[in-house]
Amino acid sequence: MMKNKLVVLLLVVGIVSLPLSNLLGLSGENEPINGVEGSSANFIKVTKILQNKCVDCHSPGMTRMPIYADFPIAKQLMAKDIENASARLILTKELYSGAEKFSPVQLARIEGVVLNNSMPPALYLSMHWNDRLEAEEQRTILAWIKDERSQLTWSQSASQALKGEPIQPLPLTVALDGKKVVLGQKLFHDTLLSGDGTLSCASCHSLLKGGTDQAKVATGINGQQGPINSPTVYNVMYNVAQFWDGRAKDLHAQAAGPVANPGEMGANWELVIEKLKQVPEYQTAFESLYAQQGLTMDTVTDAIAYFEESLVTPNSRFDQYLRGNDSILTGNEKSGYELFKTTCASCHSGPALGGLSFEKMGVKQNYFMLRGGSLTDADQGRFNVTKDEKDRHVFKVPVLRNIEMTAPYFHDGSASSLAEAVKVMAKVQRNKTLTADELDDLVAFLKTLTGEYKGKLLTQLTQDDLK
Numbered sequence: 475m476m477k478n479k480l481v482v483l484l485l486v487v488g489i490v491s492l493p494l495s496n497l498l499g500l501s502g503e504n505e506p507i508n509g510v511e512g513s514s515a516n517f518i519k520v521t522k523i524l525q526n527k528c529v530d531c532h533s534p535g536m537t538r539m540p541i542y543a544d545f546p547i548a549k550q551l552m553a554k555d556i557e558n559a560s561a562r563l564i565l566t567k568e569l570y571s572g573a574e575k576f577s578p579v580q581l582a583r584i585e586g587v588v589l590n591n592s593m594p595p596a597l598y599l600s601m602h603w604n605d606r607l608e609a610e611e612q613r614t615i616l617a618w619i620k621d622e623r624s625q626l627t628w629s630q631s632a633s634q635a636l637k638g639e640p641i642q643p644l645p646l647t648v649a650l651d652g653k654k655v656v657l658g659q660k661l662f663h664d665t666l667l668s669g670d671g672t673l674s675c676a677s678c679h680s681l682l683k684g685g686t687d688q689a690k691v692a693t694g695i696n697g698q699q700g701p702i703n704s705p706t707v708y709n710v711m712y713n714v715a716q717f718w719d720g721r722a723k724d725l726h727a728q729a730a731g732p733v734a735n736p737g738e739m740g741a742n743w744e745l746v747i748e749k750l751k752q753v754p755e756y757q758t759a760f761e762s763l764y765a766q767q768g769l770t771m772d773t774v775t776d777a778i779a780y781f782e783e784s785l786v787t788p789n790s791r792f793d794q795y796l797r798g799n800d801s802i803l804t805g806n807e808k809s810g811y812e813l814f815k816t817t818c819a820s821c822h823s824g825p826a827l828g829g830l831s832f833e834k835m836g837v838k839q840n841y842f843m844l845r846g847g848s849l850t851d852a853d854q855g856r857f858n859v860t861k862d863e864k865d866r867h868v869f870k871v872p873v874l875r876n877i878e879m880t881a882p883y884f885h886d887g888s889a890s891s892l893a894e895a896v897k898v899m900a901k902v903q904r905n906k907t908l909t910a911d912e913l914d915d916l917v918a919f920l921k922t923l924t925g926e927y928k929g930k931l932l933t934q935l936t937q938d939d940l941k
């Protein structure tokens with residue numbers, strides 16, 4: 475029985491090992507695509523590479539597999555590959571024809587696999603040696619990614635040489651309705667929003683503590699220990715959705731949650747509105763800024779959301795580097811950044827180094843086994859929202875701006891220092907054991923991400939600056 479299976483397998487592998495492109499007579503020459511629109515010379519080359527070497531697994535429904543798809547083992551292997559590959563990157567016709575732009579997340583993921591030389595997968599290459607990416611092709615793909623990034627609005631203030639980087643500088647100013655921001659700031663710090671008048675949003679998201687409570691898990695009214703770590707409120711507008719599991723679609727939807735959550739502020743919106751209406755300052759502010767609706771849950775959360783959108787922390791040393799001040803970073807910090815680009819930036823990219831996508835905690839190793847302890851509901855992550863098995867232990871990638879200030883780390887607050895968090899990340903996400911020097915460099919780089927609020931470095935901000 476075993477022997478038979480082996481023979482079948484060898485047979486299949488034998489057939490499969492004829493390079494597929496040769497079987498199809500496509501060697502190097504794929505069918506021409508119609509109208510590559512407004513694209514760079516690099517893109518014209520890149521789209522050919524993608525169509526020759528990547529679509530078989532990354533364009534479900536468009537594979538050129540049927541030739542051996544009837545062989546049961548090959549068929550199963552391919553189906554699994556296509557399923558897993560599509561969960562990470564779908565190359566649609568719109569994308570490779572140039573009709574649609576690749577998103578920053580797609581660019582970051584492609585850059586990650588090219589820098590690590592990890593696509594197409596090794597097993598597949600052992601059968602389709604022609605599909606290996608040549609060094610020249612890798613350079614072309616990387617150059618194209620830089621072209622694409624340099625066109626993003628995000629990249630505009632970066633120096634010419636650094637417009638193609640996976641991280642972009644935060645804007646120095648944000649254009650927002652100043653009056654709504656001021657109103658939102660007051661509400662954010664007001665304990666009237668909690669059931670027993672003891673907590674404000676700032677109790678768990680102190681602007682002096684990097685936008686967090688610097689605690690393992692949050693403490694709600696009556697001293698209740700919450701199930702999860704408080705994320706920062708700084709730079710939250712770069713999040714695709716809010717909360718670790720992304721259950722709130724935006725800041726407006728998010729702000730309604732904690733007030734009524736019995737484990738957090740434990741209040742009732744109707745009573746909160748009644749109490750706020752008795753404050754003359756709020757009466758006048760809402761009358762002038764929200765003349766139509768007045769003081770309601772919607773307008774309160776709207777003002778808070780405006781305030782949160784103003785919580786940008788620009789001008790970190792790293793941003794100054796991105797804007798062209800090359801000597802502001804030390805050698806160690808620069809080495810750390812280089813390592814970050816190959817090891818971390820496929821997930822932590824964009825102006826806030828995160829917030830753009832959902833990723834599994836433990837891609838390469840089982841984080842939860844390494845951590846120990848029993849699994850909590852919070853550990854299930856995005857699965858709690860979608861009930862899709864693929865989303866189990868998947869979390870929104872946290873932003874890494876001001877990260878030196880927001881220990882302890884992870885949704886469960888399990889990492890007490892930044893070095894520990896980085897070590898765990900390298901291990902569970904990349905299967906990489908960092909040397910002591912690599913770890914030092916990465917931490918040194920991450921510390922260059924601390925920015926300013928109200929014109930002051932976050933680590934030096936005091937209560938007086940918030941008035």
Ligand code: HEC
Binds near residue numbers: 555
């Ligand atoms: C034999 C099928 C196969 C081929 C061919 C293939 N891939 Fe993949 N790809 C996968 C699978 C399976 C995954 C998901 C698991 C993993 O990351 O290893 C994946 C994941 C990816 C990811 C996501 C990485 C991340 O951040 O998780 C990218 C990007 C990617 N592939 C790009 C490419 C590119 C570019 C090519 C062509 C040069 C290519 N792939 C060719 C199977 C394939």
Ligand code: HEC
Binds near residue numbers: 707
């Ligand atoms: C008792 C502590 C506590 C209070 C009070 C509190 N929060 Fe939170 N906040 C948390 C915790 C814990 C989370 C993460 C919850 C989760 O993801 O399930 C969170 C998440 C958030 C997020 C999402 C950030 C991200 O990266 O996803 C924002 C924004 C936020 N809170 C704003 C507020 C605002 C506005 C208020 C006041 C109306 C408030 N919080 C009150 C503890 C608190």
Ligand code: HEC
Binds near residue numbers: 822872874896899
């Ligand atoms: C596959 C995607 C992925 C890669 C690669 C990755 N991360 Fe993460 N990172 C995440 C996710 C998801 C979380 C949240 C996990 C959790 O809390 O359970 C996270 C959390 C973190 C945190 C804690 C943030 C906080 O506020 O608690 C730090 C620090 C961090 N990552 C740094 C890094 C570094 C440094 C690297 C490279 C060595 C890296 N990450 C690689 C996805 C990734």
